[in-house]
Amino acid sequence: GNSVTQMEGPVTLSEEAFLTINCTYTATGYPSLFWYVQYPGEGLQLLLKATKADDKGSNKGFEATYRKETTSFHLEKGSVQVSDSAVYFCALHPSGGSNYKLTFGKGTLLTVNP
Amino acid sequence: DAMVIQNPRYQVTQFGKPVTLSCSQTLNHNVMYWYQQKSSQAPKLLFHYYDKDFNNEADTPDNFQSRRPNTSFCFLDIRSPGLGDAAMYLCATRDPQGARFRQPQHFGDGTRLSIL
Numbered sequence: 001g002n003s004v005t006q007m008e009g010p011v012t013l014s015e016e017a018f019l020t021i022n023c024t025y026t027a028t029g030y031p032s033l034f035w036y037v038q039y040p041g042e043g044l045q046l047l048l049k050a051t052k053a054d055d056k057g058s059n060k061g062f063e064a065t066y067r068k069e070t071t072s073f074h075l076e077k078g079s080v081q082v083s084d085s086a087v088y089f090c091a092l093h094p095s096g097g098s099n100y101k102l103t104f105g106k107g108t109l110l111t112v113n114p
Numbered sequence: 115d116a117m118v119i120q121n122p123r124y125q126v127t128q129f130g131k132p133v134t135l136s137c138s139q140t141l142n143h144n145v146m147y148w149y150q151q152k153s154s155q156a157p158k159l160l161f162h163y164y165d166k167d168f169n170n171e172a173d174t175p176d177n178f179q180s181r182r183p184n185t186s187f188c189f190l191d192i193r194s195p196g197l198g199d200a201a202m203y204l205c206a207t208r209d210p211q212g213a214r215f216r217q218p219q220h221f222g223d224g225t226r227l228s229i230l
Contacts, residue, residue, distance in 0.1 A: 032216040043120075043204055043221040044157070051216040087154050093216070100145060100164065100210070102219055104156035 002027045006090045006105030013080055013112050021075040021108050023064075023090035031092040033057075033066055033073040038087045038107075047075075047088070080112045117141070120205050120222035127195055128230050135190040135225045137205030146188045147219065148180060149204040157204055163188060192227075200229045 007022040025031065032051045036044040048057030053068035062077045073090060090105040118139045127133040137146065145164050149157035161170045163182045177199070179191040192199055203226075206219040 032218075034218050036221075038154070041226075043118075043223040044206075045221070046218045049218055089156060093218075095216075100162055100169070100208075101159060106156055107154060109154060 002031070002092060002094055002103045004090050004092055004103050004105040006088075007108055008106070010109040010111060013110070015082055015112055015114050016079045017112075019075070019077040019080045019084075019110070021088055021090075021110070023073045023075065023105060025071050025073065025090075025092050025103075027071075027092055027094055027103075029095040030068075031094050033064070034091045034093070034102075035062070035064055035073070035075050036089045036091060038089065040086070044089065080110070082112045082114050085110055085112045118205055118207055118220050118222035120203075120225050122225060123223065124226050124228070126228045126230060129197065130194045133192050133195055133227065135192075135203050135227070137188045137190075137222055138186050139205075139207045139220075140186070141207050141209065141220060142185060143207035143209040143220070144185075145208045145210060146182060147206040147208070148178075148188070148190050149206065150199075151202045151204055151224070160190070195227070195229050197229050200227055202226050 003026045005024050034049045035047040037047045038044050048059045050057040050066035056065045064073050064075045087107045087109050089107045091102050121136050147162040148160045151157040160174045182188045202224045204224045205222045208219045
């Protein structure tokens, strides 16, 4: 079956530090890959996505590249802000069959201190 | 903006008293999902609709039911809430058709349910 493994948190950084949250996946074919962010008390927001190998998703200074050879989709940001404090979920949608179901990683809590 | 709207944002009910959570969407998406999320864990899929076709996850308790009267609205009914049902409930939509088949799910802001 499909699975997503992401770096366990919590992760605590100082403002302007570099962020990496690792994410690897197991799936057949070519799944679509997503990063969602959840701010305290809110629902999930799509942060970025990639739908094929070597695609780079980017948004709000965050980036992630779909690496088929390493089955990875690591999230990076060059300079984090206090406002980036949230829970980050890596997720995949399978490419075929009954592709209705999103498989999530367990989530990584990021806290950025001023 | 087109969006997924959940009402209410906060719901308090008594142990064993039926409660209904609602979700509406202006995206005109075929698929609607209900998730349960506890304590910043990953959301857990309860069930989903593809148009009017209902699909229950194998481990969703019988206490949880759903209705989708039309494309725009979907309801989650908890028939006899227990203390363990206190959680955030998230609704999401997706349009899997044609060239948009790799599109993401779009989530509402959730309803936080408390059980007294």
